[in-house]
Amino acid sequence: MRKPLGLGLALCAAVATGCAAGTDNAAESTSAPAASSAVSSSITLPPASETPLPAGGACQPFLDKLTIEQKLAQLLTVGVTGTADALNVVDQYQVGGIFIGSGTEESLLSVPANMQQVKAAALEKSNVPLMVTIDEEGGRVSRFPDLLQPGPSAQDIAAAGNPQQSYEAALARANTLKSLGITVNFAPVVDVGTDNAAIGDRSYSDDPQVVVTYAEQYIRAMQAAQVGAVIKHFPGHGRASGDSHTGVVTTPPLDQLTGDLVPYAKLADLTGAVMVGHLVVPGLTDGKPASISPEAMQFLRAGSGYGGAPFDGVIFTDDLSGMAAITSQYSIEDAVEKALEAGADVALWISTDSVPSVLTQLESAVEANRLPLDQVDKSVVRVAKYKGVQLPQGC
Numbered sequence: 600m601r602k603p604l605g606l607g608l609a610l611c612a613a614v615a616t617g618c619a620a621g622t623d624n625a626a627e628s629t630s631a632p633a634a635s636s637a638v639s640s641s642i643t644l645p646p647a648s649e650t651p652l653p654a655g656g657a658c659q660p661f662l663d664k665l666t667i668e669q670k671l672a673q674l675l676t677v678g679v680t681g682t683a684d685a686l687n688v689v690d691q692y693q694v695g696g697i698f699i700g701s702g703t704e705e706s707l708l709s710v711p712a713n714m715q716q717v718k719a720a721a722l723e724k725s726n727v728p729l730m731v732t733i734d735e736e737g738g739r740v741s742r743f744p745d746l747l748q749p750g751p752s753a754q755d756i757a758a759a760g761n762p763q764q765s766y767e768a769a770l771a772r773a774n775t776l777k778s779l780g781i782t783v784n785f786a787p788v789v790d791v792g793t794d795n796a797a798i799g800d801r802s803y804s805d806d807p808q809v810v811v812t813y814a815e816q817y818i819r820a821m822q823a824a825q826v827g828a829v830i831k832h833f834p835g836h837g838r839a840s841g842d843s844h845t846g847v848v849t850t851p852p853l854d855q856l857t858g859d860l861v862p863y864a865k866l867a868d869l870t871g872a873v874m875v876g877h878l879v880v881p882g883l884t885d886g887k888p889a890s891i892s893p894e895a896m897q898f899l900r901a902g903s904g905y906g907g908a909p910f911d912g913v914i915f916t917d918d919l920s921g922m923a924a925i926t927s928q929y930s931i932e933d934a935v936e937k938a939l940e941a942g943a944d945v946a947l948w949i950s951t952d953s954v955p956s957v958l959t960q961l962e963s964a965v966e967a968n969r970l971p972l973d974q975v976d977k978s979v980v981r982v983a984k985y986k987g988v989q990l991p992q993g994c
Contacts (some may be wrong), residue, residue, distance in 0.1 A: 644853075752919065798837050819869075831917070843878065
């Protein structure tokens with residue numbers, strides 16, 4: 600079973616990887632573990648009941664410290680423009696995470712006191728650490744060139760044919776992210792296939808096992824530096840019909856996604872976090888994007904349908920506000936509600952403007968039992984474990 604991934608957000612005693620024995624020694628290692636072997640290629644739809652994660656009970660003392668609004672806010676990660684914006688959304692609404700994008704003022708990262716102030720405000724208001732996220736993939740998806748030196752694309756890394764070297768390069772980048780206050784990196788891309796223009800060289804390879812080999816080194820490097828890695832875009836964007844930034848995107852039918860799902864079968868339990876894409880999957884999502892599909896979330900959670908283990912880690916959505924696959928059909932308030940109701944743990948979007956209206960709608964959804972409070976509690980516990988929060992024994 601996957602151990603909780605502490606991200607340096609809370610005490611190292613809650614950390615399983617990258618903070619061994621309460622020290623930072625793991626971050627200094629340059630020894631890359633061997634890659635995993637191949638997996639079963641069968642795909643079956645799981646029964647709808649396989650989503651157990653205990654909440655309440657031993658978890659209740661932790662949950663009781665949070666209001667319903669604070670619980671809901673813990674399930675939101677929003678893009679910020681800079682220190683003032685981050686302080687405001689943390690102070691006023693206690694969101695669980697912030698996203699650092701190319702439009703964020705560099706000083707939030709380059710001036711240590713700024714990030715420290717934002718993180719301290721989160722702890723003061725909710726007593727839960729803040730997730731600070733970025734999507735630093737390397738290649739064409741890279742932020743802040745003055746702070747993070749440009750790196751090769753995933754495709755170029757795999758083409759070099761040296762997993763050990765890829766681990767060492769990823770570890771150096773992970774240590775830099777850690778020093779800047781980043782706690783979660785929305786990477787690596789584990790999409791199989793380089794033909795889709797939106798993915799292309801962001802994918803390691805057309806070969807699922809090559810993807811697993813190099814993505815595993817990346818994940819372990821991030822974890823060694825106490826930075827969470829999030830694999831994406833479930834269930835696989837590499838052979839999809841287009842770019843979800845610009846419109847609806849459809850994958851091949853579910854029964855043809857055997858290779859696309861291999862990285863999730865092998866790596867989801869290792870990383871403990873998966874980002875679900877805005878991908879319509881014939882035979883699975885009933886015409887809806889996977890990011891708001893209960894069937895897609897259940898398929899990921901069960902694991903058994905594609906040869907993986909049951910997944911009790913954190914499910915993130917892809918950006919819900921800047922991608923036409925969602926925005927052409929839903930308001931941000933409706934998209935966030937639908938994503939959380941479907942089973943996502945964290946709804947991601949790239950601005951703070953709609954946080955008040957989103958929370959208002961989510962509170963209404965809880966009151967009407969469209970979003971059951973028990974489901975909210977389970978997600979809050981998952982997110983807290985991922986952050987490394989010290990929870991009561993048995994929670």
